Amino acid sequence: xxxxxxxxxxxxxxxxxxxxxxxxxxxxxxxxxxxxxxxxxxxxxxxxxxxxxxxxxxxxxxxxxxxxxxxxxxxxxxxxxxxxxxxxxxxxxxxxxxxxxxxxxxxxxxxxxxxxxxxxxxxxxxxxxxxxxxxxxxxxxxxxxxxxxxxxxxxxxxxxxxxxxxxxxxxxxxxxxxxxxxxxxxxxxxxxxxxxxxxxxxxxxxxxxxxxxxxxxxxxxxxxxxxxxxxxxxxxxxxxxxxxxxxxxxxxxxxxxxxxxxxxxxxxxxxxxxxxxxxxxxxxxxxxxxxxxxxxxxxxxxxxxxxxxxxxxxxxxxxxxxxxxxxxxxxxxxxxxxxxxxxxxxxxxxxxxxxxxxxxxxxxxxxxxxxxxxxxxxxxxxxxxxxxxxxxxxxxxxxxxxxxxxxxxxxxxxxxxxxxxxxxxxxxxxxxxxxxxxxxxxxxxxxxxxxxxxxxxxxxxxxxxxxxxxxxxxxxxxxxxxxxxxxxxxxxxxxxxxxxxxxxxxxxxxxxxxxxxxxxxxxxxxxxxxxxxxxxxxxxxxxxxxxxxxxxxxxxxxxxxxxxxxxxxxxxxxxxxxxxxxxxxxxxxxxxxxxxxxxxxxxxxxxxxxxxxxxxxxxxxxxxxxxxxxxxxxxxxxx
Numbered sequence: 220x221x222x223x224x225x226x227x228x229x230x231x232x233x234x235x236x237x238x239x240x241x242x243x244x245x246x247x248x249x250x251x252x253x254x255x256x257x258x259x260x261x262x263x264x265x266x267x268x269x270x271x272x273x274x275x276x277x278x279x280x281x282x283x284x285x286x287x288x289x290x291x292x293x294x295x296x297x298x299x300x301x302x303x304x305x306x307x308x309x310x311x312x313x314x315x316x317x318x319x320x321x322x323x324x325x326x327x328x329x330x331x332x333x334x335x336x337x338x339x340x341x342x343x344x345x346x347x348x349x350x351x352x353x354x355x356x357x358x359x360x361x362x363x364x365x366x367x368x369x370x371x372x373x374x375x376x377x378x379x380x381x382x383x384x385x386x387x388x389x390x391x392x393x394x395x396x397x398x399x400x401x402x403x404x405x406x407x408x409x410x411x412x413x414x415x416x417x418x419x420x421x422x423x424x425x426x427x428x429x430x431x432x433x434x435x436x437x438x439x440x441x442x443x444x445x446x447x448x449x450x451x452x453x454x455x456x457x458x459x460x461x462x463x464x465x466x467x468x469x470x471x472x473x474x475x476x477x478x479x480x481x482x483x484x485x486x487x488x489x490x491x492x493x494x495x496x497x498x499x500x501x502x503x504x505x506x507x508x509x510x511x512x513x514x515x516x517x518x519x520x521x522x523x524x525x526x527x528x529x530x531x532x533x534x535x536x537x538x539x540x541x542x543x544x545x546x547x548x549x550x551x552x553x554x555x556x557x558x559x560x561x562x563x564x565x566x567x568x569x570x571x572x573x574x575x576x577x578x579x580x581x582x583x584x585x586x587x588x589x590x591x592x593x594x595x596x597x598x599x600x601x602x603x604x605x606x607x608x609x610x611x612x613x614x615x616x617x618x619x620x621x622x623x624x625x626x627x628x629x630x631x632x633x634x635x636x637x638x639x640x641x642x643x644x645x646x647x648x649x650x651x652x653x654x655x656x657x658x659x660x661x662x663x664x665x666x667x668x669x670x671x672x673x674x675x676x677x678x679x680x681x682x683x684x685x686x687x688x689x690x691x692x693x694x695x696x697x698x699x700x701x702x703x704x705x706x707x708x709x710x711x712x713x714x715x716x717x718x719x720x721x722x723x724x725x726x727x728x729x730x731x732x733x734x735x736x737x738x739x740x741x742x743x744x745x746x747x748x749x750x751x752x753x754x755x756x757x758x759x760x761x762x763x764x765x766x767x768x769x770x771x772x773x774x775x776x777x778x779x780x781x782x783x784x785x786x787x788x789x790x791x792x793x794x795x796x797x798x799x800x801x802x803x804x805x806x807x808x809x810x811x812x813x814x815x816x817x818x819x820x821x822x823x824x825x826x827x828x829x830x831x832x833x834x835x836x837x838x839x840x841x842x843x844x845x846x847x848x849x850x851x852x853x854x855x856x857x858x
Contacts, residue, residue, distance in 0.1 A: 247280035251307040258340035289526040292444035296534040296568035317371025318391035325400040327378035379411040398431035436570035448529025450518040460499035466535040533568030556745040580772040587761040600661040610675040611810030622807035629754035637766035644683040676810040688729040710735030739809040774804030
């Protein structure tokens with residue numbers, strides 16, 4: 220080889236050496252700060268990722284690159300960045316430490332949605348990822364909605380209810396999102412998490428990450444995972460004593476005022492909102508606490524030796540959620556158990572404790588009270604405190620069962636009359652007897668004052684749907700309406716009614732309410748547990764004429780909330796308790812409470828009229844503006 224050739228070879232080798240760059244040794248947070256960009260579709264702060272914006276995510280991200288850690292669990296409220304943690308880990312794996320990834324969502328639909336809305340934009344907006352993951356539109360790219368190939372590995376996105384995907388794919392990395400919403404079993408294969416982790420058996424350097432908002436105490440998968448790990452809490456330094464403490468709702472101090480506008484409560488929070496230090500008791504305002512140093516403090520540091528770190532985070536540390544907003548959401552939800560459960564899980568970052576049935580039939584029977592007797596010896600129909608009456612009617616093939624319920628301030632209720640009208644619902648006699656109940660004037664003790672039933676809700680399910688429609692249409696001037704119960708989480712308890720055709724005749728219609736009966740059952744079961752008369756307390760009378768006997772309470776307490784498996788995953792559902800075969804009493808109470816909710820009464824105005832008290836002076840109202848009319852407007856006009 221000539222000297223000139225040797226020289227050219229050395230130059231070529233030198234250029235190749237210069238082009239070669241050893242892989243960067245970064246942690247997940249360092250990688251995200253350098254390469255990750257937040258997408259405008261999913262972030263209010265689009266642009267380069269900054270770990271400093273959410274400092275509580277730094278250690279969980281660093282833990283993923285710690286060779287001693289093989290499992291990470293994070294319990295987190297909504298809107299604190301837990302999804303970004305998962306996305307940063309996925310991006311890091313693709314670019315820095317490639318391997319097969321199994322990313323599991325609660326359902327396949329959730330998996331497709333997350334892939335389209337979160338993963339695809341991240342790949343598009345991060346240059347290093349875009350260069351390694353082929354465009355989904357290119358032919359034979361290996362990039363689909365549920366599978367994305369990259370050099371050295373593949374990302375598979377699936378649902379916890381997909382047994383085939385969980386059981387057939389070897390995976391070095393397992394990431395589980397919203398663990399508390401997962402299916403109980405992947406088909407017939409068993410626990411989805413254990414099924415997924417079995418795919419890691421051949422990998423000495425496997426890592427598993429599970430993240431979720433907490434749900435119900437004792438039934439939470441992420442709670443179980445948390446207690447296996449280091450049990451770390453994000454704690455802030457008190458500016459007075461220098462000790463660190465967690466910012467939780469029980470230590471938040473605030474004052475508020477409440478007003479009723481058109482019968483609805485509105486809340487105003489007085490500033491400042493403060494946090495009480497658990498060590499010195501000092502009250503520190505929010506704006507000061509947000510500037511204080513913070514760190515993770517472990518209750519079980521020995522779990523690090525087992526390779527498991529776990530973290531628990533609520534929304535008080537989120538840079539996007541003011542404390543005032545959290546407090547307002549709590550106040551607005553505290554009268555509704557279903558809404559309050561959501562606030563506990565998603566904002567307070569706490570488990571909802573389902574205490575189960577604290578009462579039984581014997582307890583309720585013993586709790587009945589005397590409404591008193593009139594001067595003529597007859598039982599009192601209405602005790603003091605009742606301002607509005609409603610009636611709920613359950614339809615059976617051979618009878619109607621009904622309950623008349625009295626309503627007072629703040630959800631306090633009184634059982635007035637529980638009865639059964641025997642006979643098929645297509646007979647005139649049965650409906651005439653119901654008219655006697657509806658038209659009756661119920662009187663207070665030794666008084667000419669009395670109340671009629673304001674609204675009656677009648678179940679239209681079963682074999683007599685059209686008959687109920689016809690009879691309710693005939694009684695619409697008495698505010699008698701057909702209802703249809705619909706079960707399922709998230710269905711509103713009441714909403715404006717719609718018109719349905721009677722016997723397929725579009726010209727003859729009937730108003731129909733659709734009720735979220737699960738929401739009503741949760742309210743009822745929560746209220747019967749209240750022990751002291753007052754807000755939400757349920758009064759029941761003693762005496763045969765009222766109808767509140769052991770049969771009634773057996774039906775009222777006939778169901779419980781239980782975790783069940785469906786094709787869409789696990790969900791909470793109301794199921795019959797063994798030995799409680801009849802639930803008509805629960806349904807009647809449910810419909811009567813829903814009827815009251817539909818009225819939206821100004822209880823103070825009702826009380827003034829009932830007791831002949833002077834009306835409040837009212838300010839002159841502004842001229843009404845024209846608004847678009849809907850079914851509800853027409854329905855009120857027809858009254």
